[in-house]
Amino acid sequence: MEVIRLEERHLREMEALEQLCFPQDPWPGDLLASALGGEGVLALGLCREGRLWGAALGRLAADEAELHSIAVHPARQGEGWGRRLLLEFLAEVRARQGRVVWLEVRASNEPALRLYHRAGFTATGRRPRYYSDGEDALLFCLKLDNDID
Numbered sequence: 001m002e003v004i005r006l007e008e009r010h011l012r013e014m015e016a017l018e019q020l021c022f023p024q025d026p027w028p029g030d031l032l033a034s035a036l037g038g039e040g041v042l043a044l045g046l047c048r049e050g051r052l053w054g055a056a057l058g059r060l061a062a063d064e065a066e067l068h069s070i071a072v073h074p075a076r077q078g079e080g081w082g083r084r085l086l087l088e089f090l091a092e093v094r095a096r097q098g099r100v101v102w103l104e105v106r107a108s109n110e111p112a113l114r115l116y117h118r119a120g121f122t123a124t125g126r127r128p129r130y131y132s133d134g135e136d137a138l139l140f141c142l143k144l145d146n147d148i149d
Contacts, residue, residue: 003088006043006055008036013052021071025131035068044088046081056085065093067103082115099144104137116140
């Protein structure tokens with residue numbers, strides 16, 4: 001697998017990945033395009049044989065980053081691709097002098113919760129009824145002074 005920087009030319013594949021991974025609340029193409037073109041964008045993908053199998057999208061402002069989304073094609077879930085994306089994302093934040101990473105995740109997303117806990121993220125709060133279906137979002141933070149296993 002190869003780590004790439006995502007660009008506008010990857011937009012269709014990113015949108016398809018969002019639809020597959022987050023059928024309840026996928027990012028629409030216009031929001032993905034806006035995020036890709038934004039200042040401080042952090043957009044990484046995992047490719048194999050020319051196909052996008054995973055994507056991490058976030059933003060860095062000053063020394064704080066927000067991880068908006070990690071998506072891994074269902075055919076590759078459980079193979080460590082999400083962890084690889086997260087570690088690559090965190091390395092990119094560090095390389096750009098970021099010190100803190102924030103994220104929010106569905107309270108029911110057990111695989112993501114395990115991933116973030118294992119990477120050293122700490123739960124910091126809850127946003128009640130955050131998602132369109134009324135599910136809560138859990139808020140997490142990672143200070144990059146901490147070691148990541």
